[in-house]
Amino acid sequence: MPIVDIHTHIYPPSYVDLLRTRKIVPYIRTFADAPDSSRLIILPGEDDPSTPSTSRGRPIGPEYYDIAQKIAFMDQHKIDKSVISLANPWLDFLPADEAGEAARKINDDVNEICAKWEGRLYAFGTLPLSAKTDTIVSEIHRLKGLKYMRGVILGTSGLGAGLDDPALDPVWSALQETGQLIFLHPHYGLPKEVYGPRANEYGHVLPLALGFPLETTIAVSRMLLSGVWDRFTKLNVLLAHSGGTLPFLAGRLESCVLHDGHMKSAGTRDNRRSVWDVLKTNIYLDAVVYSEVGLKAAVEASGADRLLFGTDHPFFPPLEEDVEEWHSVNANYTAISKAFNDDERAKDVLGNNAVRILRLDE
Amino acid sequence: MPIVDIHTHIYPPSYVDLLRTRKIVPYIRTFADAPDSSRLIILPGEDDPSTPSTSRGRPIGPEYYDIAQKIAFMDQHKIDKSVISLANPWLDFLPADEAGEAARKINDDVNEICAKWEGRLYAFGTLPLSAKTDTIVSEIHRLKGLKYMRGVILGTSGLGAGLDDPALDPVWSALQETGQLIFLHPHYGLPKEVYGPRANEYGHVLPLALGFPLETTIAVSRMLLSGVWDRFTKLNVLLAHSGGTLPFLAGRLESCVLHDGHMKSAGTRDNRRSVWDVLKTNIYLDAVVYSEVGLKAAVEASGADRLLFGTDHPFFPPLEEDVEEWHSVNANYTAISKAFNDDERAKDVLGNNAVRILRLDE
Numbered sequence: 154m155p156i157v158d159i160h161t162h163i164y165p166p167s168y169v170d171l172l173r174t175r176k177i178v179p180y181i182r183t184f185a186d187a188p189d190s191s192r193l194i195i196l197p198g199e200d201d202p203s204t205p206s207t208s209r210g211r212p213i214g215p216e217y218y219d220i221a222q223k224i225a226f227m228d229q230h231k232i233d234k235s236v237i238s239l240a241n242p243w244l245d246f247l248p249a250d251e252a253g254e255a256a257r258k259i260n261d262d263v264n265e266i267c268a269k270w271e272g273r274l275y276a277f278g279t280l281p282l283s284a285k286t287d288t289i290v291s292e293i294h295r296l297k298g299l300k301y302m303r304g305v306i307l308g309t310s311g312l313g314a315g316l317d318d319p320a321l322d323p324v325w326s327a328l329q330e331t332g333q334l335i336f337l338h339p340h341y342g343l344p345k346e347v348y349g350p351r352a353n354e355y356g357h358v359l360p361l362a363l364g365f366p367l368e369t370t371i372a373v374s375r376m377l378l379s380g381v382w383d384r385f386t387k388l389n390v391l392l393a394h395s396g397g398t399l400p401f402l403a404g405r406l407e408s409c410v411l412h413d414g415h416m417k418s419a420g421t422r423d424n425r426r427s428v429w430d431v432l433k434t435n436i437y438l439d440a441v442v443y444s445e446v447g448l449k450a451a452v453e454a455s456g457a458d459r460l461l462f463g464t465d466h467p468f469f470p471p472l473e474e475d476v477e478e479w480h481s482v483n484a485n486y487t488a489i490s491k492a493f494n495d496d497e498r499a500k501d502v503l504g505n506n507a508v509r510i511l512r513l514d515e
Numbered sequence: 516m517p518i519v520d521i522h523t524h525i526y527p528p529s530y531v532d533l534l535r536t537r538k539i540v541p542y543i544r545t546f547a548d549a550p551d552s553s554r555l556i557i558l559p560g561e562d563d564p565s566t567p568s569t570s571r572g573r574p575i576g577p578e579y580y581d582i583a584q585k586i587a588f589m590d591q592h593k594i595d596k597s598v599i600s601l602a603n604p605w606l607d608f609l610p611a612d613e614a615g616e617a618a619r620k621i622n623d624d625v626n627e628i629c630a631k632w633e634g635r636l637y638a639f640g641t642l643p644l645s646a647k648t649d650t651i652v653s654e655i656h657r658l659k660g661l662k663y664m665r666g667v668i669l670g671t672s673g674l675g676a677g678l679d680d681p682a683l684d685p686v687w688s689a690l691q692e693t694g695q696l697i698f699l700h701p702h703y704g705l706p707k708e709v710y711g712p713r714a715n716e717y718g719h720v721l722p723l724a725l726g727f728p729l730e731t732t733i734a735v736s737r738m739l740l741s742g743v744w745d746r747f748t749k750l751n752v753l754l755a756h757s758g759g760t761l762p763f764l765a766g767r768l769e770s771c772v773l774h775d776g777h778m779k780s781a782g783t784r785d786n787r788r789s790v791w792d793v794l795k796t797n798i799y800l801d802a803v804v805y806s807e808v809g810l811k812a813a814v815e816a817s818g819a820d821r822l823l824f825g826t827d828h829p830f831f832p833p834l835e836e837d838v839e840e841w842h843s844v845n846a847n848y849t850a851i852s853k854a855f856n857d858d859e860r861a862k863d864v865l866g867n868n869a870v871r872i873l874r875l876d877e
Contacts, residue, residue: 375711412843
């Protein structure tokens with residue numbers, strides 16, 4: 154039985170070079186007060202100049218860009234194959250006239266990395282979303298021809314107005330037509346003020362533990378409400394972090410739609426598909442949820458045949474020195490093992506689903 | 516077996532009078548362009564003067580303030596007892612020197628309403644949170660002496676700085692000492708911009724379906740992270756809407772705490788209790804989650820002996836005319852029935868837990 158990690162990120166050298174040239178978020182820099190290590194600053198609000206550089210962003214070491222470390226991590230954790238994706242924030246920040254070329258270069262680089270580890274690595278590509286729509290659509294068709302690509306990773310901002318923007322229809326259409334999976338992943342979280350005046354005391358906990366999954370939930374709900382899946386009935390999306398919170402909130406979301414006076418009086422679309430229908434037909438969930446409770450809810454919502462193991466490497470490494478096995482990875486392994494009593498469904502989630510859905514035997 | 520509704524709101528006459536005197540949110544008003552019905556405007560952003568009055572807030576009819584309608588609703592839905600609570604936004608908006616008296620009057624009114632329906636109605640009181648701390652603490656002790664009161668309903672803003680504010684410690688202490696349950700309920704949701712430029716097309720769906728539960732999740736997470744339950748180990752909280760999303764996100768929250776470099780270097784409290792410990796010891800969840808998936812996650816997270824049936828009446832009425840049974844209520848009944856195959860645990864959730872926890876046989 155293969156074990157496949159479908160949620161694992163990489164900063165390929167061309168992306169690292171790009172981030173090192175920048176002075177505003179996102180960027181990589183070595184600060185004067187800590188010359189021995191570079192910092193990766195990617196999240197809004199991580200770049201507070203009043204704080205010491207060691208509390209800004211996170212140290213970036215070779216685990217972020219050296220593929221040999223990814224392979225060593227896979228070996229350590231018995232992972233046979235990984236479907237790597239560019240780490241957030243992808244390319245949304247690039248000027249329109251630079252995005253297309255940057256995406257081609259990064260996608261080619263990632264594809265080459267996979268070629269060097271034939272059979273062990275596949276990838277999700279990155280789209281030049283700030284470019285013209287035809288540039289984006291061209292890259293989608295080009296990705297289809299790259300041997301190790303199996304879909305695209307996508308943030309929640311779309312072309313700048315979110316994923317309920319009708320201007321995205323050509324992008325959805327091209328992805329549906331070429332049968333490429335969208336890996337929907339958060340980056341921006343929520344506005345800082347929602348965490349209150351003491352949020353800094355909790356480090357990155359509130360933005361990462363709550364902001365990320367809530368961002369995903371809002372994004373996928375906007376896709377549902379605007380009818381993306383009513384128009385593109387074969388568009389497939391893999392939601393990061395087991396759907397954010399969608400499995401838990403799907404019932405409330407559906408109830409609120411059915412009880413909303415404005416939506417009713419505006420006229421419900423005849424072809425409106427329920428949240429549950431889309432969850433069981435178009436949505437896949439990763440199993441990066443760190444608990445048996447969350448994992449079981451994900452299974453109930455979309456089915457054990459639609460759930461895929463992941464690690465979120467290189468994020469959430471052990472804080473202790475000299476610990477080789479990652480607690481964050483083992484939390485997800487343990488949840489799968491317990492939820493299924495290690496039966497056939499565990500094997501499906503750990504690898505068989507990914508092989509089937511992403512054609513990893515080709 | 517009694518059926519008990521612990522999530523059901525009322526606007527008693529003294530509160531309606533107060534809201535009718537106001538010109539800014541929250542308020543009740545009859546607009547000139549629709550003289551036949553009053554509107555209840557309570558949520559931030561509901562009061563856009565550029566829209567017709569019929570799209571602002573919601574119509575307020577006798578089901579909001581006439582207790583006979585509450586009783587009729589209970590009879591219709593086979594509910595034996597209700598623990599009523601003031602509807603949001605409670606009294607946070609009042610000047611400090613008015614809040615204490617307003618809370619006393621409203622709490623006395625609600626207690627009298629319960630007295631008129633002896634055995635069928637109990638209540639959660641309301642705190643004058645904008646008043647001085649000793650006024651709040653006095654009202655907590657006074658509530659303990661009101662015959663039908665069984666705790667307090669609380670929003671997420673606390674004294675204005677959220678529920679991780681150390682200035683709340685005397686409030687937590689008084690509630691713990693008097694053994695009164697806190698019913699934690701959302702009101703403010705999330706900043707409007709998180710829903711994007713097309714949010715108005717979806718009516719109230721995004722703020723109600725996602726904003727409300729996310730607000731609750733952030734609030735309870737801030738209580739956890741700031742150590743409220745490490746200091747007040749017997750403080751009991753009932754979370755609205757099955758905990759917002761806490762059951763689903765508890766694993767990720769706990770993992771993020773354990774992997775946060777800042778929290779580790781700041782020194783973890785020796786007595787830090789895990790999210791799971793607090794969920795199973797101090798937290799109760801209502802069963803207002805509208806799906807079997809959500810309900811099962813709530814049960815897994817806190818236990819079937821800590822889950823309590825609710826309706827959210829008078830909100831989410833049927834939109835069709837001449838429909839007597841409420842779909843929103845039946846969605847929650849159905850979820851309980853299916854999740855437990857109607858066994859003993861279903862009876863616990865439907866009523867026995869509430870009778871035991873809230874002493875409704877006294």
